[in-house]
Amino acid sequence: MTDAWIVVLAVGTATVAIKSLGPVLLGGRPLPSAVTGVVELLAPALLAALVVTQALASGQSISPDARLVGMAAAGIALWRKAPILVVIVVAAAATALTRSFV
Amino acid sequence: MGGSSARRYRDGARAVAPLAVAVLGFGISFGLLARSAGMGWLAPIVMSATTFAGSAQFAAVSILGAGGTVAAAVAAAVLLNIRYGPIGVSVAPWLDGPAWWRFLRAQLVVDESWAVAAEGEGRFDPGILVGAGLLLYVSWVAGTAIGAFGGQALGDPKTLGLDAAFPALFLSLLLPQLRNRRTIVAAVLGGAIALALTPVAAAGVPIIAASAGCLIGLARK
Numbered sequence: 013m014t015d016a017w018i019v020v021l022a023v024g025t026a027t028v029a030i031k032s033l034g035p036v037l038l039g040g041r042p043l044p045s046a047v048t049g050v051v052e053l054l055a056p057a058l059l060a061a062l063v064v065t066q067a068l069a070s071g072q073s074i075s076p077d078a079r080l081v082g083m084a085a086a087g088i089a090l091w092r093k094a095p096i097l098v099v100i101v102v103a104a105a106a107t108a109l110t111r112s113f114v
Numbered sequence: 115m116g117g118s119s120a121r122r123y124r125d126g127a128r129a130v131a132p133l134a135v136a137v138l139g140f141g142i143s144f145g146l147l148a149r150s151a152g153m154g155w156l157a158p159i160v161m162s163a164t165t166f167a168g169s170a171q172f173a174a175v176s177i178l179g180a181g182g183t184v185a186a187a188v189a190a191a192v193l194l195n196i197r198y199g200p201i202g203v204s205v206a207p208w209l210d211g212p213a214w215w216r217f218l219r220a221q222l223v224v225d226e227s228w229a230v231a232a233e234g235e236g237r238f239d240p241g242i243l244v245g246a247g248l249l250l251y252v253s254w255v256a257g258t259a260i261g262a263f264g265g266q267a268l269g270d271p272k273t274l275g276l277d278a279a280f281p282a283l284f285l286s287l288l289l290p291q292l293r294n295r296r297t298i299v300a301a302v303l304g305g306a307i308a309l310a311l312t313p314v315a316a317a318g319v320p321i322i323a324a325s326a327g328c329l330i331g332l333a334r335k
Contacts, residue, residue, distance in 0.1 A: 015184050016153040019174050022184075023191040024164030028221060030195050034202030035220035040210030043203070046332075051204045052236030053328035055229070056297040057304030058197065059288040061324030062225060064305045067281040069312045082278030086285055096286045100132040103282030107275030 078114060082107030122241020127249040129230040129242060134253040136279040137168075137226075139271035141257020144171055148262060151179030155262040162258035166251055167224060170194040173317055193318035200325055201228055208238040222247025226280070229287045296330065303327035 043051060067083045068074050085106035089099045141162065148158035153175065165171055170191035177187040202220060205228065209216045222244055231243035271277065292298050304327035311320035 014157075015178060016148075016151075016157045018184050019178060019187045019191075020153075020157045020161040020164070022188045023170065023174055023195075024161060026188070026192045027165045027167055027170065027195045027198070030192075031198045031202055031223055032217050032220045033199055034204070034206040035209045035216040035223075036213055038203060038206035039213070039216040040207070042207050047203070048236055050328050050331035051200075052234075053297060053300035053331040054200055054204050054325055055232045055234070055236075056288060056291045056301040057327035058201070058225075058321070058325050059229060059232075059284050059291065060301035060305035061308035061321050061327075062229075062284045063281045063288060064309050065312060065320060066284065067278070068309065072313055072317065074309065074312055078275070079278045079281065082275055083281060083285065086278075086282040090286060090289060096129070096283065097132045099286050100279045100282050103278045104136070104275035107278035108273065109275075111273065111275065 078107045078110035081110040119241045122239060123245035123248070126227070126230065126239075126242035126245025126247070128245075130226055130246040130250055130283075133226055133279055133283055134249050136271065136276040137250050137253040138257040138260075139274065139276050140168055141254045142261035143257075143271055144168065144175070145258040145261020145263070147172070147179065148175045148258075149264065151175050153178070155259075158262045159255065159259050162255045165191070165195075166221065166254060167191075167195050167198070168254070169317075190317060193316060193322075196318065196322050197325060198223060200328075201225075204228075204236065205231070205238045205240070205243065208240045208243075210240075219244055219247075222251060224250060226250055226283060229284060232287065232291070234291050234293065299330055300327045303330065 067079050068076055082103040086099050086103040089102045094102070144162065145158050149155065161171055173194055174187040174191040177190055201223060205223060209219050219240065224247065227243050227247035227250055230246050231238045231240070233239055288301060292301060304324040307327060308320040308324040311323055
């Protein structure tokens with residue numbers, strides 16, 4: 013078997029297992045109350061981490077680029093209560109425009 | 115019940131529809147990258163269909179393409195996907211039914227489907243999750259196939275600014291979550307930890323460490 017296939021099978025198996033763990037073992041029942049307090053803060057913590065890394069990082073370096081203009085435009089759209097579809101299109105368009113000029 | 119869950123599926127698909135274009139574009143990039151890394155056409159498609167996690171797939175294939183070892187490629191990808199452990203726990207209460215059905219729906223959990231299904235205060239809508247996850251899955255696998263067969267339908271997704279679509283979606287979904295002091299503190303901690311660790315830690319670690327920001331939930335309310 014080639015290296016590529018070993019990676020495909022190993023990563024696939026591991027990811028399927030990781031994704032299944034919670035839903036298969038704990039599915040359909042309320043979580044213990046000690047865990048609920050933590051889990052309800054997972055969304056804000058993780059979403060904030062995804063925002064900053066995907067808006068600012070390139071690989072392992074923090075390198076602000078045209079995405080920042082896109083995020084600023086998204087911020088304005090959100091402030092004007094635009095629907096998410098508009099926010100996303102505005103962010104992509106502002107980023108693309110900035111890249112075409114810089 | 116059936117009718118209403120079909121509507122939730124549709125709502126979920128609609129919620130990520132603007133992202134589906136971006137996911138298709140990055141799927142094409144992934145297919146092209148995998149092909150140029152010498153993986154052929156079938157392995158990248160199988161990888162997208164089974165792993166269904168963009169960042170991990172890009173990491174693994176980049177490492178292989180740069181002549182890295184199998185172990186390094188697998189380790190990087192697994193590290194990037196560890197976050198799906200806690201994410202899976204967070205949606206578990208909302209996925210009911212037989213184990214095989216929970217198992218299948220768990221595969222549709224990616225950052226974006228999870229984020230649009232989050233209703234705040236730890237609640238998730240499983241119909242939204244599945245509808246969004248299915249559309250993203252089809253886009254990702256189809257994009258990979260197009261790229262793996264050498265298509266360049268969209269060119270570089272970055273030229274179209276599609277890489278900014280993802281943080282814009284996450285920002286849109288983050289703001290309504292910030293309802294009280296605890297959620298704001300968790301978000302600030304999560305963002306700060308991820309930012310601080312990005313330059314120094316292996317890819318994947320900053321995001322896992324940032325999710326530890328939710329541990330402030332253990333503090334007294």
